[in-house]
Amino acid sequence: MTPLQQVQRTKRRLGVLTALTALFLGAGVTLGVLVAAMLLSLAFPFPPGVRNAVLPGAVVAGVAIFTLLLWRRRFVWSLPRVALWVEERAPELRYALVTAIDPHYTDRLADRLAPIIARVDPGSFVRRAALRSLLPAALLVLVTGVSYSAMPQNWRDAAVGGDPGTATETAEMPSRLNELRGSVTPPAYALRSGLQREAFDDPATITGLARSTVDLHGNGIPDGIEILLGDTPVEPGPDGDDGWQTTFTLPDSAVALELRDRQYHRLVVIDPRQDESPSVELLLPARDTTVRVIEGDIRLHASMSDDIGLGGAFFESIVTMGQEEGHISFRRDTLERQTLANAGSGEISLTLPLAHFRLQEGDMLSLRAITYDNNTLTGPSYTTSETRVLRLATSSEYDSLAIEGAPPPDDSLLLTLRFVIQLTEEVHAERRTMDRDLFVDTTQSIGRRLRRIIWTVEQMQDQWTMEGVFDPNPLLAEAHEALWEGARALYIAETGDAMPPMWAALKLLQEFALAERYYFRGQPPELIVNLGRVRMQGKDTGYAQPRARREMSGERRRDLTARYAEAVGLLEAAPDSALNTLMRMQVEALREFTDLASVLGEAIAVIRVGEDATGQLNEVRRALEGRTIIRRRLTSWSALWEKQ
Numbered sequence: 001m002t003p004l005q006q007v008q009r010t011k012r013r014l015g016v017l018t019a020l021t022a023l024f025l026g027a028g029v030t031l032g033v034l035v036a037a038m039l040l041s042l043a044f045p046f047p048p049g050v051r052n053a054v055l056p057g058a059v060v061a062g063v064a065i066f067t068l069l070l071w072r073r074r075f076v077w078s079l080p081r082v083a084l085w086v087e088e089r090a091p092e093l094r095y096a097l098v099t100a101i102d103p104h105y106t107d108r109l110a111d112r113l114a115p116i117i118a119r120v121d122p123g124s125f126v127r128r129a130a131l132r133s134l135l136p137a138a139l140l141v142l143v144t145g146v147s148y149s150a151m152p153q154n155w156r157d158a159a160v161g162g163d164p165g166t167a168t169e170t171a172e173m174p175s176r177l178n179e180l181r182g183s184v185t186p187p188a189y190a191l192r193s194g195l196q197r198e199a200f201d202d203p204a205t206i207t208g209l210a211r212s213t214v215d216l217h218g219n220g221i222p223d224g225i226e227i228l229l230g231d232t233p234v235e236p237g238p239d240g241d242d243g244w245q246t247t248f249t250l251p252d253s254a255v256a257l258e259l260r261d262r263q264y265h266r267l268v269v270i271d272p273r274q275d276e277s278p279s280v281e282l283l284l285p286a287r288d289t290t291v292r293v294i295e296g297d298i299r300l301h302a303s304m305s306d307d308i309g310l311g312g313a314f315f316e317s318i319v320t321m322g323q324e325e326g327h328i329s330f331r332r333d334t335l336e337r338q339t340l341a342n343a344g345s346g347e348i349s350l351t352l353p354l355a356h357f358r359l360q361e362g363d364m365l366s367l368r369a370i371t372y373d374n375n376t377l378t379g380p381s382y383t384t385s386e387t388r389v390l391r392l393a394t395s396s397e398y399d400s401l402a403i404e405g406a407p408p409p410d411d412s413l414l415l416t417l418r419f420v421i422q423l424t425e426e427v428h429a430e431r432r433t434m435d436r437d438l439f440v441d442t443t444q445s446i447g448r449r450l451r452r453i454i455w456t457v458e459q460m461q462d463q464w465t466m467e468g469v470f471d472p473n474p475l476l477a478e479a480h481e482a483l484w485e486g487a488r489a490l491y492i493a494e495t496g497d498a499m500p501p502m503w504a505a506l507k508l509l510q511e512f513a514l515a516e517r518y519y520f521r522g523q524p525p526e527l528i529v530n531l532g533r534v535r536m537q538g539k540d541t542g543y544a545q546p547r548a549r550r551e552m553s554g555e556r557r558r559d560l561t562a563r564y565a566e567a568v569g570l571l572e573a574a575p576d577s578a579l580n581t582l583m584r585m586q587v588e589a590l591r592e593f594t595d596l597a598s599v600l601g602e603a604i605a606v607i608r609v610g611e612d613a614t615g616q617l618n619e620v621r622r623a624l625e626g627r628t629i630i631r632r633r634l635t636s637w638s639a640l641w642e643k644q
Helices: 003-043 048-072 079-089 096-101 106-118 122-150 153-159 164-172 188-192 412-429 436-465 474-491 495-515 554-569 575-592 594-608 614-625
Strands: 181-185 198-201 205-209 213-219 225-229 232-234 243-249 255-261 264-273 279-284 289-291 297-305 310-321 329-339 345-353 364-373 382-384 388-392
Touching: 003 048, 003 079, 003 122, 079 122, 181 205, 225 243, 255 575, 264 575, 264 594, 279 364, 279 382, 297 310, 297 364, 310 345, 310 412, 329 345, 329 412, 382 436, 412 436, 412 495, 436 474, 436 495, 474 495, 554 575, 554 614, 575 594, 594 614
Parallel strands: 205 264, 289 388
Antiparallel strands: 181 198, 181 213, 213 243, 225 232, 225 255, 255 264, 279 297, 297 345, 310 329, 310 364, 364 382, 364 388
């Protein structure tokens, strides 16, 4: 780098340093004047004219300092003066740098002066200058800025503009969060079902259907009020001449509504209620059956209900035709579709002749009821009933000729897997005409059936290995993997991808069944067959029981117990803080432990009205500590000399 380039780079760095230092000093002086004016106004209230002049005066002082510093360091804009600035800090140069940048001597002396100039680094001088000037200016801005931000709003109003009585009035104005009132308006589909708008006054908890609209009103102007719904800010607006209001939508899970007005603080628990899926029960036919001839009528009857309102219901039939592998087909039909007009409960009935279904020997007729609610926001939600099966027997089933034969080639597991494959093929064939929600619900229901088959294969593998004593059977292992692949495809509604692995699993299971068959000489022994299981006449509905909420973990229990103890300890000294702690606990309990949330809500309601909440707080402690273990007697003991 030539001496001229070094000086030019030093000039640019000094220019940036000078500009930043002047800017920081000007801003620091402006903020310092404002802070000093705020402190002086507390001891000597300013008249209106002085208050109006404080801010312009502070700005003028900052601009003056900025301009003065730029004027004092105007040498940074001249190359020779920058070179002299470097020479002052490096006397060993002996004006070599000034001479090297002079156009009259550059060509003749540049080579001779270059080794002398190379011994000095001008950048180190710039860095030392930055530490001496820029760092103090930055510290001044930081200190004055923090001080200005920490000043209360009423101090600023008293020093910079406005009426001096405004700050006092603001500090003495009562909380605008005391008298809250409003209403919860359900979604439009719930209003059509008869759900009414609910009003509340001074609430501790706001409950309602999820996605409902909440109108919240209070007294006073909205300026300075901060509202947080969970982590989402909500903006308040004016409500008439002397009031504020805000509107928000109930979320899907419990949160805390936090309101702040200056030094005042209030919490309201938001407890939304989810729209449950409807329930349906197929009352007729009452059970599965097998008939020999097609004659007479069949009556279908189902009842359904919903917590908000039903949209409609219908019957569905599936006819499974064919008895040979690879020659099975399906025919699906919607028998009766009825609109229930947002009713809370309803029933549908239908009577049809059996000839309507055109059954042939060996065909199976599956019947079920399907209902859906009127949820237009997140639904509608479809629910299906249990399936009833009517089978038309073949003419050869009741022959009187008895011939001792080999054991049956197919177990009920293979029959069930064939049935699942048939259902999948039927749904896959009608995927373009079915409703998307109904299609996804049906494929997932078939996937749950397939999951029970997977569990049975796992039990067979355990029996084969004698619980790990022997190696797993490769046929069962491959069938297990193929069934899982089919189940995963059904869970994501990919019926086309689910059928090939299910067919492969069926062939593997058939090969396993034939490989493990033993034939004895002479007449085979009598087989004991569970006819009810073979004919699918068991009492098991095939639907899983409702899941029970697990108990509170030890770590979670200790955390909530510690917070509860802290809140109880603050009830006398700081009741507002204790109440806020209990309300935050209720918000968390609403998401996981509804029983605890219920007793917490009772305790909070009693504390808010100023009554004795000892009984309710004891119930909260019992809910936190869990069930008490009672031992009937002490454990037995014996002396050492009694042991033989």
